[in-house]
Amino acid sequence: MKYLAGRIGALLAVVVVIGLLPWLTRTDPARTILHARYADRAPTPETLAAIRAETGLDGGPWQVLGDWLGGLFRGDLGESWVSGQPVGPDVTAALGNSLTLMAVSLAVAVLLALALSAPTLRRGAARRIVRVRAGAGAAVLAALPEFLLAAVLATVLAVHLGWFPALGWGAPDQLVLPALAMGVPAGALLGRLLDDALPGAFAEPWARAAAASGLPGRVIARHALRRTLPGLLPQLGLVAVGLTGGAVAVETLYAIPGLGGTALAAALAQDLPVLQATVLVLLLLGVAAGLASRLAVRALLGPALTDRALPALVAPRLPGRRALAVAALVLGGLLVAVTVAGLLRDPLHVDTAARLAGPSAAHPLGTDHLGRDVLARLGHGAARTALAAVAVGAVTLLLGLLLGAVRAGALTETANALPAVLAGLVVAGIAGPGPWGAAAAVAAVAWAPLAAHTAALHAQEKAAPHLTAAVALGADRAHLLRRHILPGVLPPVARHALLRVPAIALALASLGFLGLGTRAPAPEWGRMLSENMPYAERAPWAVLAPAAALAVLGALAVLTSAAVRGRTPAGPK
Structure with missing residues (x-):
C-alpha cells in the first residue's frame, strides 16, 4: 500500500506539472494564440487581455490547473491554440x-x-x-x-x-x-x-x-x-x-x-x-x-x-576484459582523432560551390547541404556534446547522491520510467527549445539510476559492522558520514555516473535531432543528422557520418561499462 501511495503521489505531481504548463511557460500564451489565429491584428494590451479572458488564462495557476483537470473529468482536452479546434x-x-x-x-x-x-x-x-x-x-x-x-x-x-x-x-x-x-x-x-x-x-x-x-x-x-x-x-x-x-x-x-x-x-x-x-x-x-x-x-x-534457493544466473558471454578494454581504447582513439581533426577546421564556413560535395582531400567527409565541412562540424559537435554531457553528468551525480540519501523511492522509480524525450517536450513547452532546456530535461530523469544506487549502498553501509563499532566507540554523525558512509558510497556512484556520460550524450543528441536542443547554425550531431536527412539520396555521407559517430559513442558506452565491471566468468568446459 505504501509503494502504491508513493507511486500515485509521484504520478500526480507529474500530472500537476503538465496541467500548469500554460502558467509555467516563459512565453505569453496570448501572443502565441494571436500570431496563430489573428496574424493581421496588432498585439495591443487590450487584444491580449481579451484573448486571456476568452481562454481562461487570466487567472492564477490554481485556476489554470483546475480548469484543465475539470475538462479532463468531462472528457474535454481543450482547444488548440493554433487551429482553434478541439x-x-x-x-x-x-x-x-x-x-x-x-x-x-x-x-x-x-x-x-x-x-x-x-x-x-x-x-x-x-x-x-x-x-x-x-x-x-x-x-x-x-x-x-x-x-x-x-x-x-x-x-x-x-x-x-x-x-x-x-x-x-x-x-x-x-x-x-x-x-x-x-x-x-x-x-x-x-x-x-x-x-x-x-x-x-x-x-x-x-x-x-x-x-x-x-x-x-x-x-x-x-x-x-x-x-x-x-x-x-x-x-x-x-x-x-x-x-x-x-x-x-x-x-x-x-x-x-x-x-x-x-x-x-x-x-x-x-x-x-x-x-x-x-x-x-x-x-x-x-x-x-x-x-x-x-x-x-x-x-x-x-x-x-518462488523457490529462494535458485542458482546464480550465468553471466553473458562477452569478450574478456582485456579485449573489451582494447576495443574501447580503439573506438575512443578514433573518436578523439576525428574530434581533433574537426576542431582544426571552421564549422560555420559556407562554400556554396561545394554543396553536397563528396569526400575529397579538401573535405575528407564531404560537405552538407549548405557547403559546410562535415568533418569540422563533427569535431566541434563532439566537443560541444562532450562538455554538455559532462556538465549534465555532474548535476545528475549531485542529484542522485542527495535524493538517494533521503530515499526518494517513489520519485526515483517514476523518474526512471520517464523517457528523456517526454521530459524534453515538457521543458520545451515551458522554456522553448534550446540547449539549456535539453540539458535540464536529461538531468530531470538521468539522476534516477544514481539515486537508486546511492540508496542501496547507503543502506548497505549503515548495516556494516564497522559502522556499528564506530557508534559504540562514540563517533558522532559527522565522523560517521566522513569516515564510513561517504567512502563506501561516493566512489562507486561516481564511477557509475562517469559510465553514464556517453548515454547522456546520446540523450542530448536525440533531443537535438528532434529540434529541442542546440539551435542552428551551431554544430551538434543529432541536429546534423536531421538537417541532412532530406539530402540522403544525393549525399549519404552527410547522414552516415554523424550516424557513425553516434553509433561509435553507443558502442563506447557499452564496451567501457563492460570493461570496468567485474571480471566475466569463464565459460563452461
Whole structure:
C-alpha cells in the first residue's frame, strides 16, 4: 500500500506539472494564440487581455490547473491554440496510430529476443548449460537510440535500395521500417536479459529431473521460458515505456500521424493544449505498461516459482576484459582523432560551390547541404556534446547522491520510467527549445539510476559492522558520514555516473535531432543528422557520418561499462 501511495503521489505531481504548463511557460500564451489565429491584428494590451479572458488564462495557476483537470473529468482536452479546434478528436486518432506502431514494435522486440536466445533454449534443453551467444554485438545494438537506427534504415533501405517507403502511414509496408527502428534495440536488450536468465533455469533441479526422465527438450525449454518470465516482465514493461519516448523521433522521421509526432509539433509551435494532451496520454501509456507487467508477474508467480534457493544466473558471454578494454581504447582513439581533426577546421564556413560535395582531400567527409565541412562540424559537435554531457553528468551525480540519501523511492522509480524525450517536450513547452532546456530535461530523469544506487549502498553501509563499532566507540554523525558512509558510497556512484556520460550524450543528441536542443547554425550531431536527412539520396555521407559517430559513442558506452565491471566468468568446459 505504501509503494502504491508513493507511486500515485509521484504520478500526480507529474500530472500537476503538465496541467500548469500554460502558467509555467516563459512565453505569453496570448501572443502565441494571436500570431496563430489573428496574424493581421496588432498585439495591443487590450487584444491580449481579451484573448486571456476568452481562454481562461487570466487567472492564477490554481485556476489554470483546475480548469484543465475539470475538462479532463468531462472528457474535454481543450482547444488548440493554433487551429482553434478541439484537441480530443486529433489526439484520439493519433493514439490509434501510435498504439498500432508500438504493438508491432513490441512484437518485433519479442521475436528478436526469442531468436537471440534460441541457441540457449535448444542446447539448454539438451542439458548443456551455455552462455549468451548474443554477445557484445547485441549489447551495442541495444544501446543505440531509436532515432539513429531509424535514420540509418531510412537512408539505406528506403532511399538507396528502395525496398520500403521512406515516409507515410497506412499501408503495411510503411510500418516495417518504423517498427524495426523501435523494436530492434528493445529486442536486443530483452534477448540479452533472456539469455542471461535461461541457463539458471536449466540448472534448477526440476529441469535436470525432467531431462533425466526423458521429457522432450521442447517441453523443458517451454517451462524454462515460463520460469524466467516473472523476472523479465518488469523489464518488458520498461521496454514498453521506452517505446513511448522512441515513438516521438520515429514518428517524426517517418511522418507518422501519431502521438509522438503530434507532441513534438505542438512543443515547437508552443501549442500547449495539444502538448498537454499528448504528453499526458504518453505518460499514462507508460504507467499502464508498468502496471500490466506487475500484474502479469503476480499472475505467473506460484509456489514452484518462488523457490529462494535458485542458482546464480550465468553471466553473458562477452569478450574478456582485456579485449573489451582494447576495443574501447580503439573506438575512443578514433573518436578523439576525428574530434581533433574537426576542431582544426571552421564549422560555420559556407562554400556554396561545394554543396553536397563528396569526400575529397579538401573535405575528407564531404560537405552538407549548405557547403559546410562535415568533418569540422563533427569535431566541434563532439566537443560541444562532450562538455554538455559532462556538465549534465555532474548535476545528475549531485542529484542522485542527495535524493538517494533521503530515499526518494517513489520519485526515483517514476523518474526512471520517464523517457528523456517526454521530459524534453515538457521543458520545451515551458522554456522553448534550446540547449539549456535539453540539458535540464536529461538531468530531470538521468539522476534516477544514481539515486537508486546511492540508496542501496547507503543502506548497505549503515548495516556494516564497522559502522556499528564506530557508534559504540562514540563517533558522532559527522565522523560517521566522513569516515564510513561517504567512502563506501561516493566512489562507486561516481564511477557509475562517469559510465553514464556517453548515454547522456546520446540523450542530448536525440533531443537535438528532434529540434529541442542546440539551435542552428551551431554544430551538434543529432541536429546534423536531421538537417541532412532530406539530402540522403544525393549525399549519404552527410547522414552516415554523424550516424557513425553516434553509433561509435553507443558502442563506447557499452564496451567501457563492460570493461570496468567485474571480471566475466569463464565459460563452461
